[in-house]
Amino acid sequence: MISSTIGYPYIGGNREWKKALEAFWTGKLEEDLFHAEIETLRLERLQKQKDAGIDLIPVGDFTLYDRMLDTAVMFGMIPERFGWSGGDVSLATYFSIARGNDQAVASEMTKWFNANYHYIVPEYGQKKLVLTENKPLTAYLEAKEKLNIDGKPVLIGPYTFLKLSKGYDKKDIPAFILQLIPLYGQILNELAEAGAQWVQLEEPILSTSLTKDDIQTVSEIYKQLSTVAPHTKIMLQTYFDALENYEEVVALPVAGIGLDFAQGADKNLEQLQAHSFPVDKTLAVGLIDGRNIWRADLKEKASLLDALTKLVPTDRMWVQPSSSLLHVPVTVQSEEKLDATIKAALAFADEKLVEVTTLVKGLREGNQAIADAVATSLTARQNLEDLPARNHPGLLQAVQNISVQDGQRHSPFKERRDKQQDYFKLPLLPTTTIGSFPQTPEVRRARTKWRKGESTDVQYRDFVRNEIKQWIDIQEDIGLDVFVHGEFERTDMVEYFGEKLGGFVFTEKAWVVSYGSRCVKPPVIYGDVTFINPMTVEESVYAQSLTNKPMKGMLTGPVTILNWSFVRDDISRKDVTYQIALALRKEVEALEEAGIHIIQVDEPALREGLPLKKSEWNDYLEWAINAFRLATASVQDTTQIHTHMCYCEFNDFIDSISGLDADVISIETSRSHGDLVSAFNDFSYDKGIGLGVYDIHSPRVPEVKEMIDVIEQGLGVLEPNQFWINPDCGLKTRKHEETIAALKNMVAATNTMREHYAVLQK
Numbered sequence: 001m002i003s004s005t006i007g008y009p010y011i012g013g014n015r016e017w018k019k020a021l022e023a024f025w026t027g028k029l030e031e032d033l034f035h036a037e038i039e040t041l042r043l044e045r046l047q048k049q050k051d052a053g054i055d056l057i058p059v060g061d062f063t064l065y066d067r068m069l070d071t072a073v074m075f076g077m078i079p080e081r082f083g084w085s086g087g088d089v090s091l092a093t094y095f096s097i098a099r100g101n102d103q104a105v106a107s108e109m110t111k112w113f114n115a116n117y118h119y120i121v122p123e124y125g126q127k128k129l130v131l132t133e134n135k136p137l138t139a140y141l142e143a144k145e146k147l148n149i150d151g152k153p154v155l156i157g158p159y160t161f162l163k164l165s166k167g168y169d170k171k172d173i174p175a176f177i178l179q180l181i182p183l184y185g186q187i188l189n190e191l192a193e194a195g196a197q198w199v200q201l202e203e204p205i206l207s208t209s210l211t212k213d214d215i216q217t218v219s220e221i222y223k224q225l226s227t228v229a230p231h232t233k234i235m236l237q238t239y240f241d242a243l244e245n246y247e248e249v250v251a252l253p254v255a256g257i258g259l260d261f262a263q264g265a266d267k268n269l270e271q272l273q274a275h276s277f278p279v280d281k282t283l284a285v286g287l288i289d290g291r292n293i294w295r296a297d298l299k300e301k302a303s304l305l306d307a308l309t310k311l312v313p314t315d316r317m318w319v320q321p322s323s324s325l326l327h328v329p330v331t332v333q334s335e336e337k338l339d340a341t342i343k344a345a346l347a348f349a350d351e352k353l354v355e356v357t358t359l360v361k362g363l364r365e366g367n368q369a370i371a372d373a374v375a376t377s378l379t380a381r382q383n384l385e386d387l388p389a390r391n392h393p394g395l396l397q398a399v400q401n402i403s404v405q406d407g408q409r410h411s412p413f414k415e416r417r418d419k420q421q422d423y424f425k426l427p428l429l430p431t432t433t434i435g436s437f438p439q440t441p442e443v444r445r446a447r448t449k450w451r452k453g454e455s456t457d458v459q460y461r462d463f464v465r466n467e468i469k470q471w472i473d474i475q476e477d478i479g480l481d482v483f484v485h486g487e488f489e490r491t492d493m494v495e496y497f498g499e500k501l502g503g504f505v506f507t508e509k510a511w512v513v514s515y516g517s518r519c520v521k522p523p524v525i526y527g528d529v530t531f532i533n534p535m536t537v538e539e540s541v542y543a544q545s546l547t548n549k550p551m552k553g554m555l556t557g558p559v560t561i562l563n564w565s566f567v568r569d570d571i572s573r574k575d576v577t578y579q580i581a582l583a584l585r586k587e588v589e590a591l592e593e594a595g596i597h598i599i600q601v602d603e604p605a606l607r608e609g610l611p612l613k614k615s616e617w618n619d620y621l622e623w624a625i626n627a628f629r630l631a632t633a634s635v636q637d638t639t640q641i642h643t644h645m646c647y648c649e650f651n652d653f654i655d656s657i658s659g660l661d662a663d664v665i666s667i668e669t670s671r672s673h674g675d676l677v678s679a680f681n682d683f684s685y686d687k688g689i690g691l692g693v694y695d696i697h698s699p700r701v702p703e704v705k706e707m708i709d710v711i712e713q714g715l716g717v718l719e720p721n722q723f724w725i726n727p728d729c730g731l732k733t734r735k736h737e738e739t740i741a742a743l744k745n746m747v748a749a750t751n752t753m754r755e756h757y758a759v760l761q762k
Helices: 016-025 031-051 067-074 091-099 135-147 158-164 170-194 212-228 246-250 265-275 298-309 340-344 349-365 367-385 393-400 413-424 441-451 457-478 537-545 558-563 573-593 614-632 654-658 670-681 704-715 736-761
Strands: 109-111 118-120 152-156 199-202 234-237 256-260 282-288 317-321 501-505 512-515 518-520 524-531 552-556 598-602 640-646 664-668 688-691
Touching (some): 067 118, 067 158, 135 152, 135 170, 158 212, 212 246, 234 282, 256 265, 282 298, 282 349, 298 317, 317 349, 537 573, 558 614, 573 614
Parallel strands (some): 234 256, 256 282, 552 598, 640 664, 664 688
Antiparallel strands (some): 512 518
């Protein structure tokens, strides 16, 4: 029995990785110094796992931006617009693919399965693939030479890479595979020659719903890999859920199979018991939850492990987290202000390493050897369960009493649309933004001083109001039609609301990566979620007092608050979401009563909560949509409800999005606009919609003509009277000058299109 990990956070305990990246991007750190800092971080995280007693440590899971991007660049899958002509790939080219540059739009970015992590979508384009660098080999040799670690090289598996790439049709798949196989084969052979005992190929796609043709393709890929790299021991790693095609997957010609026994415990165990496990393979048991932060019930985990040892001998078994620990913060030890009961019930990446090695010790030396650790885990979990904040009988009853009528607007959309047009009198193709404006260093410093008690509440409020006024004036100058206050008082769109609702606690350094260098510090939902006082009314009302233009109240929706938080695990996610929805309903009503009649309730994470199995989608979508409607349905017909979503294969559930019954939806689509627009060819969407006309994740300012092209493409499948013009997401991470320039171009593009329609009407 050995211990292993699938992956470990690369962010650093104090976000050193993020700081190094951003210093390099802004020219404050020379490339050679950047590489030196990154190497230090890379080696420190390996040493930490070694010191924790992990037997088989992953190497190659570190990245400068994203591992899907790393794989694409390693195979020479670099879009022509970035000007690469072969040879080594420079950092400038690498980061341009992710972030764009003055000449080229960045590659599409989307969610990694149902996690709040975003990957760069590789673009195939039927080009000839070449191995530009054997990155796993470089990582393996570095660990071996500098730390004496005989690591486990890891890389994205060929079928997951294929399925998550774009730029090919179904007929192109065989040719794509035929190019990938020899490249993977070369990587695997070179690793075997260098002495690597195991190589981890990650195939999370196998935990989704696959067709028989899909499984046949997987089988053929791994059959060919076993031929071209016969001396490599492959650990085929799955995660995030159980397998649907267990028998076919465990029959693949690989040396080991990694299964998730946290998210997919019941189903994977059931299949293991029903169909056994091959005698010639090693089972990597994903026992410790790699997605959530709660301390494991070690008694329960040891019992499950004991059951598994009756099916697979311990000499053919690894114990590890259920997925990469990328999705959890680094260490609980950095949290000095948390309530002691809550802190004792938490386990971040470092603590999960200890849980893994503890369970392995129990198998090696007997359960008595870990009796104290088991007892400590049980006590910590029970103390958490006994907290009064987890026991609000009235709220539990309110959730049970929710009815269908609670989620119904007063009138159907068509009637509301006419009333809202009479009320707001907005022009054709109304322009707006998604919510946030740039959070400058000055804004962050002012918030930090206030939090530290170095400035008073009044001083901080005056600062925020000055920022709001500045951007109201800017919006007036630009000529937008519907304004926002800019969200300068908010650190994060979920954290802000969690700080003002009951049932949440907050950490100091529990950061995780969302995309690129963008890191978030998810709130922790540990108790019942309750409304305390209005959360957004003051800033929205002040902003409205400065202009005659309509002001949007800005809220984060119940499903996004759920999916972007670390959530208690003692009640269902559905019930937690309904608690959040009931609290937000009161906030929506408070905004309306205060005179704010456009209210945006953002749900960018709605799709990421979809189960990996399509058979489970309907149940999730039913309660997720009900929660949104519960939060928004009590307003009057003249109050316009907006929502915003990040683009994630929108056409998969476009009918469900319509079911939200929001008056206007804006969607992040600029990097993949054509894919989304095609969805409307098959579905008649009757409500207001804003397809993001430019990419806010890139510092690049698009030309007016580019935005006109995007608008025209959308208007090819949507009616002008339902079309809104907006950026594809909030502008928090952008600079002043690029934000203003891009918005001016957006308004100019809109005016050009309005003139076009005015001519047509004549």
